[in-house]
Amino acid sequence: MQQKERISFGSKLGAVLAAAGSAVGLGNIWRFPYEAGNHGGAAFIIVYLGCIFILGLPIMVAEFTIGRGSKASTGEAFKVLAPHPIWKWVGYIGVLTGFLILGYYSVVAGWTLEYTFQALTGGFAGKTSAEFITLFQEFSKDPLRPLLWLVVFLLLTHFVVVKGVEKGIERSSKLLMPLLFILIVLLAICSLTLPGANKGVEFLLKPDFSKVTPDVFLGAMGQAFFSLSLGMGCLSTYASYFGKETRLVHTAASVGLIDTFVAVLAGLVIFPAAFSVGIQPDAGPALIFITLPNVFQQAFSAVPILATVCSVLFYVLLALAALTSTISLHEVSTAFLHEKFHFTRVKAARLITAGSLLIGIVSSLALGDWSEYTIAGMNLFDALDFLTAKIMLPFGGLFAAIFVGWVIDRNLVKNEVTNYGTLKAPFYPLYIFVLRFVAPIGITLIFINELGLLG
Numbered sequence: 001m002q003q004k005e006r007i008s009f010g011s012k013l014g015a016v017l018a019a020a021g022s023a024v025g026l027g028n029i030w031r032f033p034y035e036a037g038n039h040g041g042a043a044f045i046i047v048y049l050g051c052i053f054i055l056g057l058p059i060m061v062a063e064f065t066i067g068r069g070s071k072a073s074t075g076e077a078f079k080v081l082a083p084h085p086i087w088k089w090v091g092y093i094g095v096l097t098g099f100l101i102l103g104y105y106s107v108v109a110g111w112t113l114e115y116t117f118q119a120l121t122g123g124f125a126g127k128t129s130a131e132f133i134t135l136f137q138e139f140s141k142d143p144l145r146p147l148l149w150l151v152v153f154l155l156l157t158h159f160v161v162v163k164g165v166e167k168g169i170e171r172s173s174k175l176l177m178p179l180l181f182i183l184i185v186l187l188a189i190c191s192l193t194l195p196g197a198n199k200g201v202e203f204l205l206k207p208d209f210s211k212v213t214p215d216v217f218l219g220a221m222g223q224a225f226f227s228l229s230l231g232m233g234c235l236s237t238y239a240s241y242f243g244k245e246t247r248l249v250h251t252a253a254s255v256g257l258i259d260t261f262v263a264v265l266a267g268l269v270i271f272p273a274a275f276s277v278g279i280q281p282d283a284g285p286a287l288i289f290i291t292l293p294n295v296f297q298q299a300f301s302a303v304p305i306l307a308t309v310c311s312v313l314f315y316v317l318l319a320l321a322a323l324t325s326t327i328s329l330h331e332v333s334t335a336f337l338h339e340k341f342h343f344t345r346v347k348a349a350r351l352i353t354a355g356s357l358l359i360g361i362v363s364s365l366a367l368g369d370w371s372e373y374t375i376a377g378m379n380l381f382d383a384l385d386f387l388t389a390k391i392m393l394p395f396g397g398l399f400a401a402i403f404v405g406w407v408i409d410r411n412l413v414k415n416e417v418t419n420y421g422t423l424k425a426p427f428y429p430l431y432i433f434v435l436r437f438v439a440p441i442g443i444t445l446i447f448i449n450e451l452g453l454l455g
């Protein structure tokens with residue numbers, strides 16, 4: 001639905017912070033540090049930066065173009081711009097992807113609230129390594145407690161989304177993103193001043209090019225994709241609220257920079273602390289829900305209050321990062337229902353909250369009581385993660401690149417990048433080349449790799 005007076009973000013800064021809020025999330029804080037540390041440190045980071053520049057930023061600008069050029073949310077944008085109705089399905093699949101991610105992502109987001117609560121109420125004090133493992137396993141498999149936090153988290157997301165684009169999304173991003181920065185910098189300082197912290201810094205930053213295999217290259221591209229929230233129209237929906245003075249390339253560069261900066265800082269929180277107490281960092285959820293609380297307890301055993309403060313700050317940080325991402329995921333579906341079926345935003349948001357709660361409940365139970373139900377050997381939680389992050393996101397990104405590179409009106413593409421000729425765009429030919437050739441080929445490679453077809 002094309003609207004003449006579309007609601008929009010009140011300022012350019014608000015637009016940048018909202019998009020950065022979507023990008024900075026759980027993916028930055030546990031996945032990036034682990035991938036970097038284990039795949040050649042600075043060498044991985046260089047490859048990752050290459051992926052952000054060569055692939056991530058052009059696709060982000062393409063998604064911005066789709067959003068602002070159509071002034072419609074992802075679900076409708078392809079229909080507005082495309083010469084052929086088949087393209088609308090790319091938009092619809094994007095909405096579905098975001099909706100599914102919202103369901104299971106909110107489960108993990110809910111865990112961050114439980115851990116904030118545990119840290120605040122002294123639940124970590126005096127626990128041994130084995131007890132931290134039990135604590136996490138018992139909690140994540142519990143049929144009820146994670147669901148309570150899931151409800152709380154979804155309600156928080158819901159309230160921000162129903163407040164609307166400027167008063168809800170923009171205002172919360174302007175408050176939460178700076179807070180998140182302050183927290184992560186404080187935690188990094190804390191972690192870097194621990195004895196023996198330099199071993200952790202070395203683990204993260206020392207380049208080891210021998211570990212850069214083709215597999216690492218493809219892994220870095222996948223990480224860049226998920227971390228920048230590309231491939232499902234989150235950023236194109238946000239871009240539909242950009243004002244005409246917002247500079248797309250500039251905004252994409254700022255989002256990429258903030259996202260990478262937070263990811264590297266997260267590594268500088270996790271590894272120095274882990275190495276300082278001689279704990280080998282683990283992968284995935286175990287790293288942030290088992291290793292880290294343990295690390296903080298041990299690192300600050302002489303001053304228990306510091307252990308509590310660091311743990312609380314860390315889980316609040318995770319919760320904030322997750323919240324700005326769930327808001328963006330929720331907005332994609334809410335805006336879609338609002339525009340496609342003309343529901344009020346409140347009604348649309350209620351339906352999405354209720355629907356994602358159902359998906360969240362199934363995902364959460366899949367880790368405990370329902371773990372025997374599997375698809376292709378994966379429980380339903382892992383199956384959802386696999387289907388969305390590894391199949392639907394690359395698929396969406398591939399089509400966004402092809403759509404802007406090959407399908408839509410060339411003048412519109414140029415006008416969006418140059419803000420109707422008022423900005424210089426020296427990289428324009430390169431941008432088009434990337435969208436037409438480099439991105440489709442690169443993403444096809446990630447896709448094949450993720451599905452294990454490269455062996």
Ligand code: PHE
Nearest residue numbers: 023025026027028226227229
């Ligand atoms: N970028 C978010 C993160 O790093 C996850 C996300 C993916 C959010 C896709 C929105 C869309 O955690």
